[in-house]
Amino acid sequence: MTYGHPLLDAMHAAAHGARVWHAVSLPLLQPGADAPPSPPEWVMLIPAGTFSGRDGRGPYTLDIEAVLAAFEQGGIDLPIDYDHQTLEADGKSGPVPAAGWIKELQAREGALWGRVEWTPRAAGLIADKEYRYLSPVFRHDKQGRVLSIEGAGLTHYPNLDLTPVAHQKGDPMPEDLFERLVMMLNLPATTTPDELVAELQKAIDQLATLKTEAQSRQPDPAEWVPMSQHKAVADELAKLQTQIAQEKAEAAVRAAMSAGKLAPAMKDWALSYASKDPEGFAHWCEKAPAILPPEGDKSAHRVAPNADTLTEEDRIACALLGMSEAEFAAHKKTLIKE
Structure with missing residues (x-):
């Protein structure tokens, strides 16, 4: 015992x-x-x-x-x-x-x-x-x-x-616990135990309602695409957009070269510019002067009487390209000889 x-x-x-x-x-x-x-x-x-x-x-x-x-x-x-x-x-x-x-x-x-x-x-x-x-x-x-x-x-x-x-x-609970619960629920200091129980039951009911609503809002699998499939489609779309942008850049550069506004040595620069900023490159092509005869113009094969002499259009091209007149003249002489 x-x-x-x-x-x-x-x-x-x-x-x-x-x-x-x-x-x-x-x-x-x-x-x-x-x-x-x-x-x-x-x-x-x-x-x-x-x-x-x-x-x-x-x-x-x-x-x-x-x-x-x-x-x-x-x-x-x-x-x-x-x-x-x-x-x-x-x-x-x-x-x-x-x-x-x-x-x-x-x-x-x-x-x-x-x-x-x-x-x-x-x-x-x-x-x-x-x-x-x-x-x-x-x-x-x-x-x-x-x-x-x-x-x-x-x-x-x-x-x-x-x-x-x-x-x-x-008084079925310790006094300090009772006071903490009253404070947490923002109840008056005069709250009785029965009133506290009623408020706790209210909170429990609200949580149950929220849980039910959350369950009712669960997504329908038939209306959603798996993340792996979504990523695959997004990757394919990005690849296609890159390809289209590259093709547009190449077409814009070919057009500029055909118009005589780009020398062959400037092709890589022009492709990079047209790929990153198509609108900026289009604006440049619109303002840039022709530095070479357009494709199909037979005069392009004639040697200029004075390759060292720069025209007004040549000086504008120098300013747009950031080249000195001497560098532009030397490059122009090489192109004319070719």
């Missing part, structure tokens, strides 16, 4: 064998605005499943069927005392009063619950929070299976991490 209080547990370990206690919190009930709070009639005595005490002992596993059978076989109410004084009753010189009596046991979602008939004195102590925890006393086997319950005690030292006995039912 375990007692929840480390000192009591150590004292009783040798004397009583596998007897253990654990403390359970007692929530206060609020029957009405004018009525004082009262301890609950039904309390959870042993948690469901596998559990251990705060002091590290355990693990224990509740055998609910065995506990209920042992209680029925015993046929008596189980005592709830103060600070487990019943366990030391033989050494007490005075009375060991009961705080209440466990009248009935039930299994609820795997946990053991008991119906308690509290004494008026115990009810007052719990209401005033002079006692907050209920520590059940149970027996277990070597495997840690809880086989029976022998009673409980009101105590100040919980060994199980459960809800306190004197915890107000109307």
Whole structure:
């Protein structure tokens, strides 16, 4: 059996064998605005499943069927005392009063619950929070299976991490958490717990609505193209646009050369210009003078009487091409000789 209080547990370990206690919190009930709070009639005595005490002992596993059978076989109410004084009753010189009596046991979602008939004195102590925890006393086997319950005690030292006995039912959360939630939801400082719950439910409903709307807006696969296919089409289009631009540039350069506005040595420059800036090259061709006879003009094969002499058109071409008159004259002489 375990007692929840480390000192009591150590004292009783040798004397009583596998007897253990654990403390359970007692929530206060609020029957009405004018009525004082009262301890609950039904309390959870042993948690469901596998559990251990705060002091590290355990693990224990509740055998609910065995506990209920042992209680029925015993046929008596189980005592709830103060600070487990019943366990030391033989050494007490005075009375060991009961705080209440466990009248009935039930299994609820795997946990053991008991119906308690509290004494008026115990009810007052719990209401005033002079006692907050209920520590059940149970027996277990070597495997840690809880086989029976022998009673409980009101105590100040919980060994199980459960809800306190004197915890107000109307205030189910820590005060700092309540204040944070009120602030996060931008609610008035006078917000009550019920109003906070209503606002939280509103927020939950809104999130559910947004989730439903988001799911309804999921794209139809039949109306969308896979990204790989989209990229392939885009790459092909870019390649085609580059090819068309190159062909237009070559056509513009050929036209300029046919008009005598470009010498063969300027072809690469003209192709680069026409590819990068078609409009700029077209404007240049429009303003540039002819420096060579147009294609098909037989006079192009006649040698100029004075190749070193620059015409007014030649000087304009020098300015447009950024060449000195000497460089232009030398280039012109070479072209005429050719």
